[in-house]
Amino acid sequence: MPPIPQGQQFGANAKPRQHAAAAPVVSYTPTETVIPPTLYHKVPNLELYQKLKEAEKDVDILISRKALDFQAIQQKTIHPLNFKGETGILRVFVYNTNENQPWQKQLQQEQGKQVADPHAESTWTLRVEGRFLSDSQDNSESEAFKFSSFLSGISIDIIPNDDYPALQNSLSNIIEWRNDTGDLSRNINSASFDGLDIKRSGIFNINTKIAILVKSHSARLKLSDEMSQFTGKHESTQQELIYMIWQYVLYKNLIRKTDNLTKVPAVSSSGLHDGTINQDADNEDLTVAQADSVLKSLLKVDTFKFTDLYKLLQPHFKPRAPILIDYEVNTRKSTTLGEVVLDIPIELPLNLSKVQKELLNFNKLAFDNLTKADGIIQKLNSRIALGIVSLQNANLREDFYRSLSDDPVKFIEQWLESQAETLKALKSDEGYDEEIVRRAQYFEENESLIRDKIDLLLGSNRF
Template sequence: MATHQSIPVPGSYAARNLPHSAPGALGGPVPVQGKPRPNPAAAPAIQYTPNDLSIPAKLYQDTPNLEFYKKLLDAEREIDLISVKKELDFHVIHAKSLQPSSFKKETGTLRVYVYNTCENQPWQKQLAQQRGEPVDPAAEGFWTLKVEGKFLHKEGKEATNKFSSFLSGISVDLIINEDYPHLAENQTHVVEWRDQYPQYQQRQSEFDGFDVKRPGIFNLKCKIAILIKEQTARFKMSPKFSQFIGKEEATQQESIQGIWQYILFKGLITKKEVAQVDAVTSTTPGLNDAAMAIDTAKDLTVVKCDEVLQDLLGVEQFRFSELFQLIQPHFLPRQPIILDYEIDTRRSTTLGDLALDIPVELPTDIAHLQRVTSDEHKKVFAESAQTLVQIADLNSKIALGVSKLKNLDTRRDFYKELNENPVEFIKQWTKTQSETLKSLKSDEGYDEEVVRRAQYFEDHEDVLKEKIDVLLGTTKF
């Protein structure tokens, strides 16, 4: 009877660790004549990509310079924690940066010119006649009052914003006198314009000048009221509150913050052991005493007012949640800028006589800024995604190196055990091969005398290959 060398089944302990470069060696492939073998370079039916980056502890003792890899893993974990935190912070900042209140306001100066021009005045007709120019004696004299504005950017940029975009309203009140009695008759002595559009809505038409034209040959006094639009919700404070907070104008948040800082500095918050506080005694009209009753067992943010706060708020004690209601009387409507001007009909123009500089904030194009901010954030996201791809590629290479290192360690253990006790090792290895063959044959069973011959593997190559792929896919080896 011819003898045949047993072939280790791929995936077994022996087959994974025997050197593949030695044909005919223990566990190596045995050349068989006859039936052509499949191309060994062909892609396997199931591909396996290593992703394990951990190295057994024993390899750190046997492999030089492997401690650097351990330090690298520790540093990577710290970087991952920082990256996750920064990513969460970035998402919060991204959401917050798209809010209108987060955009930085650009400031500058609104220069307002007030002047008037005249035409067909008696002295103008006389000068025209002296120059020999044609004159219509029946032409009525007119004057035109002009209020024009131009925005001057602090950084010297050329602004395209119109004068009307900085105004909430403008009005001209012509003071009636005996030379202009008709103004009272037809009610044309008051001319005004008000902005009817919301703050962030684009206007259909804007202007750089506000003109009032009337017939007349005599001087006329008038009052011009200009109400500047506030891009932020700032209010004019009452004299008493202005003295307390140190500002003539402030937002509601700034007002509440100023009072809260004063309360903390003075230590005016009541202690927890105070069980009951009587109803607030208010000198401010319109406050509901029943609504101001305080139970400190449920609300510990009760403030006992000192003399300054009592004089300012008109109460002896209050909840902090009621502070907003208490400071409302100190918010006054913004006052317009009032200009007294006299229309001079003795000159062709008075341009340059009166100019006024008003500090203003540039209206914010919210939609444009949101688009720009969103585009910048998209670039950051794209760069981050590209970095993650590079990191994944490096991790794949590291995992492949770790897998090779583990395979080398397994082969070393194989040869070490074979060298120490060859007989016992071969017996154990043969037993392992037998168990593997049983797994390959599944429930069909097998004849050891048959399967130990090479001819069996040649005849059932396709079936064996299929079952080996299944076993590899289910990680039963």
């Protein structure tokens, strides 16, 4: 028995090796979502699908416009000042201590203690100090911040009285400290002190006025009295105020032409079929709001667009006012620590690296949600395409059986004739002679046959 060639030595269960360059997998899933017009008069309620397609086009136009708006808004909102940093409480202590007061010397003598310096001058020291208390449990970064890091300025005004004639018209009555650093990137510990001490000679009480201007790392501004009554806040950003007015307009149903949103069975936007909106037609613009008595007193207009709110709200924004404290220096106690304590809400400077990480996570989450939504939409489109294919197949069967029932003899004759032509076209490949087909006469005599063969070839995907 001759030996089996090496290329033919394989077991009974062996499988042939697949070619490395195998053809890619072809998907035969239908993707057509358009119903043929001939089916609309045969199948009821198909007009609802057509309305849904038109509404989908309008929604796509709106989404495209809003995507451009959101991109423009995002470019503005990614500024560091628009992010919210870590919050906490700045606890401020205002107190004074006394040294070498007459009553202190007398008390030491009564207790049998030796007075260090009987002729020492009586003094008092006013101290303003602060400490930051973070709202978060991880306060490792905030522990290194000094009191001065949270201030734009502090002013202490000593008010002279008859007991202190030397302080009259003295320049030492006003003590000011200002933080002139406007650069957010500067080290926050560059101006570092936890407290400010003011020491003066005297044995009598005296009044002082303390002004503390807290540094703002956000775009918050002080609101006017009218706007404060409307919002219930003393400070706000422009974005927050516009959002409050938007919520108020929706609650009061002040948007013009709100019936346009409910006249169609699906989400639709009249006037968007040409892809444009006439911004000058206020009667058809859904961004125009009718001001009621409250908004009219605030904005001084009868109607307004939301794009004009920035300009209309400017008169209601004012610079942030300092915190004023009236404090009386008490020289009858060794210390008044704990009597005047003030808690001030504080927002820390923005940590850009932390914000970038949060923004990256947010965008990733949004992208994942969009991917899931796209998958759901793709599944719905596949179901719609399969339904349309089923309708088309049912329509072909209906036409076949209707033609058969109307005239069976004629239908069978036509069917046999078409099958014969198909068979003739399929068998026409036999006896192919290149010398014959090189002549134009062949194509003139067999034009109909060649046309049928081309149609059959394209229909059978044999090319």
